[in-house]
Amino acid sequence: MDSEKSGEATIAIQEPKTDPKGKGIAGAPAPSVATTKTIRQQPRGGWKKGIAIFDFVLRLCAIATGLAAASLMGTTEQTLPFFTQFFQFHAEYNDLPTFMFFVFANGIASGYLILSLPFSIVCIVRPHAVGPRLFLVIFDTVVMALTIAAASAAAAIVYLAHNGNSDANWNAICQQFTDFCQQSSTAVVASFITSAMFVLLIVLSAFALRT
Amino acid sequence: MDSEKSGEATIAIQEPKTDPKGKGIAGAPAPSVATTKTIRQQPRGGWKKGIAIFDFVLRLCAIATGLAAASLMGTTEQTLPFFTQFFQFHAEYNDLPTFMFFVFANGIASGYLILSLPFSIVCIVRPHAVGPRLFLVIFDTVVMALTIAAASAAAAIVYLAHNGNSDANWNAICQQFTDFCQQSSTAVVASFITSAMFVLLIVLSAFALRT
Numbered sequence: 312m313d314s315e316k317s318g319e320a321t322i323a324i325q326e327p328k329t330d331p332k333g334k335g336i337a338g339a340p341a342p343s344v345a346t347t348k349t350i351r352q353q354p355r356g357g358w359k360k361g362i363a364i365f366d367f368v369l370r371l372c373a374i375a376t377g378l379a380a381a382s383l384m385g386t387t388e389q390t391l392p393f394f395t396q397f398f399q400f401h402a403e404y405n406d407l408p409t410f411m412f413f414v415f416a417n418g419i420a421s422g423y424l425i426l427s428l429p430f431s432i433v434c435i436v437r438p439h440a441v442g443p444r445l446f447l448v449i450f451d452t453v454v455m456a457l458t459i460a461a462a463s464a465a466a467a468i469v470y471l472a473h474n475g476n477s478d479a480n481w482n483a484i485c486q487q488f489t490d491f492c493q494q495s496s497t498a499v500v501a502s503f504i505t506s507a508m509f510v511l512l513i514v515l516s517a518f519a520l521r522t
Numbered sequence: 523m524d525s526e527k528s529g530e531a532t533i534a535i536q537e538p539k540t541d542p543k544g545k546g547i548a549g550a551p552a553p554s555v556a557t558t559k560t561i562r563q564q565p566r567g568g569w570k571k572g573i574a575i576f577d578f579v580l581r582l583c584a585i586a587t588g589l590a591a592a593s594l595m596g597t598t599e600q601t602l603p604f605f606t607q608f609f610q611f612h613a614e615y616n617d618l619p620t621f622m623f624f625v626f627a628n629g630i631a632s633g634y635l636i637l638s639l640p641f642s643i644v645c646i647v648r649p650h651a652v653g654p655r656l657f658l659v660i661f662d663t664v665v666m667a668l669t670i671a672a673a674s675a676a677a678a679i680v681y682l683a684h685n686g687n688s689d690a691n692w693n694a695i696c697q698q699f700t701d702f703c704q705q706s707s708t709a710v711v712a713s714f715i716t717s718a719m720f721v722l723l724i725v726l727s728a729f730a731l732r733t
Binding site: 441456460472476482516517 | 613660667678689693732
């Protein structure tokens with residue numbers, strides 16, 4: 312399958328010349344003088360291999376940022392050393408369901424990225440293999456949707472925690488929980504970087520699928 | 523370009539038989555008895571055309587849901603007929619920055635989908651054209667990221683409006699603004715449907731790019 316696609320085979324066939332003396336029998340194929348076959352192989356796998364290697368490196372970076380996002384959000388907690396008008400003095404990621412979803416989604420994304428590495432290696436070894444590439448595009452798209460959903464939902468909550476909303480009477484809790492907010496904001500940024508890498512991975516795969 | 527790719531041309535060349543009587547001159551091409559060329563055309567554009575038509579229909583549906591999401595969220599407002607302990611008696615989508623982003627993002631997505639229709643038509647007419655298909659994949663991925671980000675950010679806020687958060691001392695405003703919350707929830711659902719259609723569009727395009 313790969314050898315068929317590895318080069319553009321150009322078959323030049325010299326057409327059989329008809330006998331000028333008209334000895335050919337009508338209906339029978341004309342006898343040929345010469346039949347030459349020229350097969351030129353044009354290697355085209357180079358840039359596909361380059362894309363596959365870049366895909367692999369990008370996946371490693373995305374694993375790093377995904378794990379960083381999940382662990383940063385998962386470990387964020389803060390206990391205030393003083394009393395305020397709020398009845399909450401301890402903040403943890405699992406106080407907010409959105410942050411729990413964030414840790415879950417980024418963990419799933421990192422796990423998927425680690426499992427996708429063998430497929431990425433297959434794409435490096437066999438740059439023209441369509442199956443693993445298609446598998447990666449489909450799952451990349453689904454996991455990208457999950458990651459970006461988690462990142463933007465957490466971003467909406469972090470924005471609210473920073474700025475509050477006077478119309479809804481929601482207070483800006485970051486005035487008290489500064490460290491908690493800073494760490495969760497960093498986690499959101501890391502998750503958005505992971506999402507951007509997923510977008511790049513999908514676009515790269517689309518280019519690699521192109522023939 | 524299309525005509526080259528529209529079918530797999532199988533050229534079967536009957537090899538020239540050497541003269542059994544050994545009259546052929548050494549070095550000169552052996553005279554052939556018969557040379558037959560059989561060109562079989564296997565149409566393979568059918569399923570690609572099918573994908574392109576489904577892509578077009580899906581885009582029309584996504585325009586409908588995207589516009590529905592933007593207009594539902596953009597028109598949601600409610601004025602309470604009674605006094606409560608809250609100082610806010612009028613709720614509109616632009617009270618919450620996340621909802622403004624939601625309307626903006628869904629409007630952008632709908633506009634992009636309308637502009638992408640001609641490219642989708644080109645893909646129906648020329649199922650093997652790679653350029654428009656690649657263009658659609660890249661922009662679909664970017665706009666999908668925008669749509670899903672808007673949908674999930676709004677979902678996080680709508681969830682908060684419905685349930686509140688006692689740890690952060692954020693009240694559930696939906697106990698008062700029931701119509702406002704119901705309409706914005708419907709808009710979020712419509713936006714998630716649009717996002718799911720985008721995922722399907724990208725997967726379909728990946729299959730169409732495959733050769």
